[in-house]
Amino acid sequence: MSGEDRIGGDVVVETLRALGAETVFGLPGQHALGLFEALRRAPDLAVIGARVENNLAFAADGHARARLDADPSGPVPVTPMIVSTGPGALLTLASLQEAKASSVPVLGISSQIPVAGLGGGRHGYLHELPDQQASFRGVVKSVHTVRTASQIPTALREAWESAATAPYGPVWVEIPQDVLLEPVSLPPITSAAAAPPAKAPLPELVAAAAELLAAAENPVILAGGGAVRSGAREPLRTLAEALRAPVLSTFGGKGAFAWDHPLSGQSWAEDWHSTELLAGSDVLLVLGSGLGELSSNYREFAPRGRMIQVEADAGKIESNYAALGIHADVGATLEALLPLVPAREPDGRAEAAVAELLKKVRARLDAQPLDRERQVLADVRAAVPEGTPSFWDMTILGYWAWSAWNADGAPIHTSQGAGGLGYGFPGALGAAATGRRALAVSGDGGAMYGIAELATAVQHGLDVTWLIVDDGGYGILREYLTGAFGQSTATELARPDFVALAESFGVAAKLSSVDTVGADLAEALRTPGPNVVVLPALLRMFAPTHLDRTES
Incomplete structure (x- = not known):
């Protein structure tokens, strides 16, 4: 393409390619025409669409998480997402809040009204917001506004570095309509490499931490989402075995430590016995x-x-x-700690403490009428092939998965960072855009947020299986309201025939049951293309954790 043919949108696309982008999630709009014309001219850059902007942002989030799963030690998989001004941009906010809370590197790019309307200039433009930046400042890591085409490469590089700097997170770049459309004389951009700074720990703080751990009689480790994001599984195992320390994980930290390791207390964060094991340590890392x-x-x-x-x-x-705080990447800190912490001889105390903890967790669940819930989750987990990521909505089965899902070989991603509905299916669509099959799990209430994206799954031929647990309403809110007030309000929902609705999109669907869901899901996960499994079931949550205090 000659220099005379290029427009501002081409500079955006060239810069994204130079930074390492291979896939862009995009939904066109009137002010963003220059961006989508440039994407048309770049056939080596895959474009994945969506029907609604919030689902587009969830899909970009899922894509980034799936790439982190596949290569946690590789380049940070910043995922670009392109939308239009005003209403289109604002619809991404709830999804970007989830990406921020869960440290997911999404690069949001939106068009803007023409330059003449920025900063209190002319008014009356379509989609105009008095200050679009202000809507995003409290949601994303950084906001960048471009006013000329020559500012595009630097703004995108700075935004990319911000997203890829630990803690990862979403960023926002906005570019006026006229800048995207105007001809440019800039040379083609081919070298806009990003270099996110490393978050190395201060040696003095590492030494102090090592001294505390070496002297501890009852050390315990709690692994959070930062341990997963930094790819710290191996150094964490090495340190835990050297310290003979039990390891528990937060819901976001699932997969950081092997589920069945003798030192693994797993991730029952809402269980009082787990809380007490953490609280009773003399040094908690x-x-x-x-x-x-x-x-x-x-x-x-x-x-x-x-x-x-x-x-x-x-x-x-x-x-x-209060803590000895170390502001650094988890993986780098563990690598620095390992040479300073002497290995202990195994004496079986930590393993016994973990075994006793898990025995108490099982006894607590055994005392409640929860056989159906436990069996359904076990059947779903058994159906998932090795390496298949799953994406869960805020539904009762998802709440169970937070605690009980074994993420070894089956990475789990949930929207518990910000807690919004509608994450599961679009998140799985984004993961499937990496070329891997993905599983989505939603309740019937959450499913309605993303039902339009069945068309997206068909259009792009994505390998996604969607399990919809239909309990007739917002099940978890029904339980919360009934528990608090003895009755629920606004939780019972009219809903479609999900099987017929999926089939109307050309998506294969099956009505399952509690007894057959494992086999039905396994078959669906083996079948190419998108498909849906509907499970009519009224599932219950386990009892609130505070009821267990007297048992500890």
């Missing part, structure tokens, strides 16, 4: 967690010993509990 509401068992966690907190997000360090 927290890796990549801010110990927020869920990870602290709804603020009931009260540590009685010392705490070391390794966290890439400086704002989370000591924000909830």
Whole structure:
């Protein structure tokens, strides 16, 4: 393409390719025409669409997570997403909130009204917002506004580096309509390489942490999402075995430590016995967690010993509990700790503590009428082939999966970071765009948020299996309201025949049952293309954790 033929949109696409993008998630709009014309001219850059912008952003999130699963030690998989101005941009906010809470590197790019309307200039443009940037500042890591074509490469490179710097997260770039459409004389962009800075720990703090751990009589490790994002599985195993320390994980930290390892206390974060094991340690090493509401068992966690907190997000360090705070990447910190922590002779105490913890968890569940729920989740897990990622909505079976899902060989991704509905199916679509089969799990309420994306799955031929658990409404909210007030309001929902609806999109669908869901799901996961399994079932949550205090 000659220099005279190129427009601002081409500079955007050239820069994205130079930065390493291979797939872009995009939904056109009037102000973004220059971007989509440029995408048409770049056949080596795959474009995945969606029917609604919030689902597009969820799909970009799922794509980034699946690429992190596949290669946690490789380049940070920043995933671009392109939308139009105003309403289109605003619809991505809830999805970007999830990406921010779960540290997912999404690069959001939107068009803007013409330059003349920015900063209090002319008014009356279609889709105009008085200050579009302001809508995003509290949601994403950084916001970048371009006013000329020559600013595009630098703005995109800075945004990419921001997204790829630990803690990862979404960023936002907005480019005016006229800048995207105007001819440019810039040479083609081929070398806009990003170099996100490493978050190395301070040696003095590593030495202090090593001294505390070496002297600990009862050390315990809590692995959070930062341990997963940094690809720290191997150094975490090595350190845990050297310390003879039990390892528990937060819901976001599932997969950081082998589920069936003798030192694995798994991830029953809402269980009082697990909370007590953490609180009773004399030194607790927290890796990549801010110990927020869920990870602290709804603020009931009260540590009685010392705490070391390794966290890439400086704002989370000591924000909830006093600790020796180390502002650094978890993987780099563990590698620095390993030579300084002497290995202990195994004496069986840690393994016995873990076995006793898991025995208490099982006894707690055995005392409740939950056989159906436990069997359904076990059947779903058994149906998932090795390496298949799953994406879960805020549904009762998903709440079970937070605690009980074995993520070894089957990575799990949920929307529990921000807690919004509608994540499961579009997140799985984004993962499937990497070329892998993906599983989505939703309730009937959450499924309705993304039902239009069945058309997207068909259009792009994506290998996605969608399990819809139909309990007639917002099941978890029904339980919350009934538990608090004895009755529920606005939780019962009219819903479609999901099998017939899926088939109307040309998607194969099957009505399953509690007894056959494992076999039905396994068959669906072996079948190319998109498909749906509908499970009519009223599932229940386990009892609130505070009821267990008297048992500990």
